Amino acid sequence: MTAPVFQPGQTVVRREIMRGEPWIAIPQVCVQDDGDLLVTYTPGGTPMVYPETGVFPVGEHPWKLSGSTHWRGHGRLELHWAGVEHSLFLFWAGPGRAFQGWYFNLEDAPRRTPVGFDTLDHELDVWWGADAETYEFKDVPEFEETGPARYPGRMDQIRAEGDRIARLLDAGELWWDKAWADWTPDPAWQPREIPAGWASVPFEAR
Incomplete structure (x- = not known):
């Protein structure tokens, strides 16, 4: 089956698959898609949806356990590259929608x-804050604690991707367009609803 290419404004469902089960789903908006770089946006108020049933060998999603049901704030922009084991999140805050920084999400x-x-x-x-001189690693203790159960056999691979990002940043290499920091969403883009049957869409487990 040919991988779909999405059109601007189309609903794109981001699902997380944990140990062979859907764990969470977020209906996002396609900003652009050329088949290699997929850019999506999560408007404030977007529902965060969790499966009704499952074995959940590592427990249900932490956001569900904390009672999170909707995305809050100005929304989140995500840059996803085909075959790349991280995405880049952009956040804004405050009444002036000030850019907060670059978040490399492994x-x-x-x-x-x-x-x-x-x-x-x-x-x-x-994380590289907009006004910071350099980046910092986040959630290292949490990763070391939960990783062996969540990503068995993949810990070294994930650490290596973090190190690769750090080396590129240290070398001053940019693999994204910094103009995304000035991006603003189409005001017509409202939070999307999750499509029926989202959890039963076939997936490729890792």
Whole structure:
């Protein structure tokens, strides 16, 4: 089956697949898609949806356990590259919608589905604040604690991706367009609803 290419404004469902089960789904908006770079946006108020049933060998999604049901704030922009084991998140805050910084979210490379794409957050992250001189690693203790159960046999691979990002940043290499920091969403883009049957869409487990 040919991987779908999405059109601007189309709903794109981001699913996380944990140990062979859907774990969470977020209906996002396609900003652009050329088949290699997929850019999506999560408007404030977007529902965060969790499966009704499952074995959940590592427990249900932490956001569900904390009672999170909707995305808050100005929304989140995500840049996903085919075959790349991280995405880049952009955030804004405050009444002036000030850019907050670059968030390198280590996760499975996107696997496209008929309704969007599948991935899995690896918990380990690299954050470079808009006004900071350099980056910092985030959630290292959490990754070391939960990783062996969540990503068995993949810990070294995930650490290596974090190190690769750090080396590129240290070398001053940019693999994204910094103009995204000035991006603003189409005001007509409202939060999307999750399509029926989202959890039963076939997926490729890792």
